[in-house]
Amino acid sequence: MKSDNKKHESQVIYNKSNTNKSESKREAKKVIIQSVGYPFNFPLMDVHSLEISDEKLFEHYSKEQWMGCDVNKGSYLFDQKILPDYGFKVLEVSPDNSIIGENTSIILKTEENISKxxxxxxxxxxxxxxxxxxxxxxxxxxxxxxxxxxxxxxxxxxxxxxxxxxxxxxxxxxxxxxxxxxxxxxxxxxxxxxxxxxxxxxxxxxxxxxxxxxxxxxxxxxxxxxxxxxxxxxxxxxxxxxxxxxxxxxxxxxxxxxxxxxxxxxxxxxxxxxxxxxxxxxxxxxxxVMPSFEERIIMIENFIETMPFEVEVSTKKLAQMSKGMSGRDIKEKLLKSALHRALYDDKEKIELKHFEEGLNSYKSKNDNSKNMFV
The missing domain is CATH 3.40.50.300 (P-loop containing nucleotide triphosphate hydrolases)
Known part of the structure; x- marks a missing residue:
């Protein structure tokens, strides 16, 4: 019991002296730590894994005992309460060479929150x-x-x-x-x-x-x-x-x-x-590279198969109209735009004029964006 009291006292003294040395340092915004276990191997104990039931509670627990401590990337922090001398490695600090304060966010890196x-x-x-x-x-x-x-x-x-x-x-x-x-x-x-x-x-x-x-x-x-x-x-x-x-x-x-x-x-x-x-x-x-004429025909055929309305214009005609367009632009700026225009007109078929209107809108926007940099 006496030894425990001495250990607690020494921890308090350490924190006080550490705080005094660190008064001029900035408060850390975020500290990311990883459990590394004990400095020594103890049988029947997994010293490298630590299961946290409540991340916010762990953060409060950590902040309470490490308040005022210096933290640098690669340094270590040690628990002195529930698991005395259990070690945590500091993986990231923002900013580096700062101190743990009231507003510091302490995050324990685990397999679960990496994969999340x-x-x-x-x-x-x-x-x-x-x-x-x-x-x-x-x-x-x-x-x-x-x-x-x-x-x-x-x-x-x-x-x-x-x-x-x-x-x-x-x-x-x-x-x-x-x-x-x-x-x-x-x-x-x-x-x-x-x-x-x-x-x-x-x-x-x-x-x-x-x-x-x-x-x-x-x-x-x-x-x-x-x-x-x-x-x-x-x-x-x-x-x-x-x-x-x-x-x-x-x-x-x-x-x-x-x-x-x-x-x-x-x-x-x-x-x-x-x-x-x-x-x-x-x-x-x-x-x-940009698609060729033949490649645009194949793209347009594939896209049209999934369109909800019938297209009255041949794929060859649409491939000619879409010269200089990428596959994504053909789908979004030509085909989808024409579909929306047919809907506006209450048509059940997509006509040539709908494609022409969509294409004109696309060219107009492209010309305007180019003029912005002239």
Missing amino acids: DIKAISTNLTLEDVIGQEKAKSKCKIVMKYLENPENFGEWAPKNILFYGVPGTGKTMLAKSLANELNVPLYLVKATSLIGDHVGDGARQIHDLFEMANKTSPSVIFIDEIDAIALHRKFQSIRGDVSEIVNALLTEMDGISNHEGVVTIAATNNPEQLDYAIRSRFEDEFEF
Whole structure:
């Protein structure tokens, strides 16, 4: 009992002295910790897992005993109440080298809350559903062979691939169909979603993303609109959080951790605007081009099959009208627009004039958007 009192007293003294040293430091906004167990191995006890029944209650409990403590990324905090000397590693701090205060959010990282945020998507798409893009599909063979037998490639693995081309040409669609054909998990992330409210949020998401992909390998990570975080510095002023996200991504792409059986695919519409540090990490680049006349006919035929109204215009005529349009624009700006115009007119068939009106509206908007940059 006396020894317990002494331990408690020493903890109080530590907290007081620590608080005095830290008075000039900023309060941490967010601290992410992970349980690492005891410094020593105790038999009959799992020292590396900790089940939390109530996250808010745990946060209150932690804050009460660690109030005023210095926290740095990579440092350790020790419980002195229910599980004396049980250790927690500090994974992320925002900002770093700060103190735990009244408003600090303390989050315990567990398998459950990692998988809650990061989930593989499922799709029924196949490579045949991707019309055109034959060169890109052909180059995907190396990725498919690697994911089928990752252990055979070693250091020659195709780890990082860049998809680039005009919007709506099938970049995301090909990534989905690739993962479905191989029956492997696909983790699809928009780069814009990585920019969080606090510095460090996006970097943590990057590390968690690759950690989850490793655990479920072989797998594919698809980062869409990567230019949102990886534009060359001359095109944007780099915010602190974006810089941290880029650094975290570079660390993972460099393969400091061995991501065997994980392929990272990023997509952009403007490859020439990417920062060289990011672009140089991609071993190969797959270009996505606008569909040819014959490819547009096939696309239009496939789209029309699912339309609720009959189309009075031939697919060849529509393919001619849609010259210079991507697959997505054909569906959204030409076919869907014409369908809506037929509905406005109380028609049960989609006539040529409906397509012409939709096309004129599309061209007008495109011309206006171009004039904005003249």
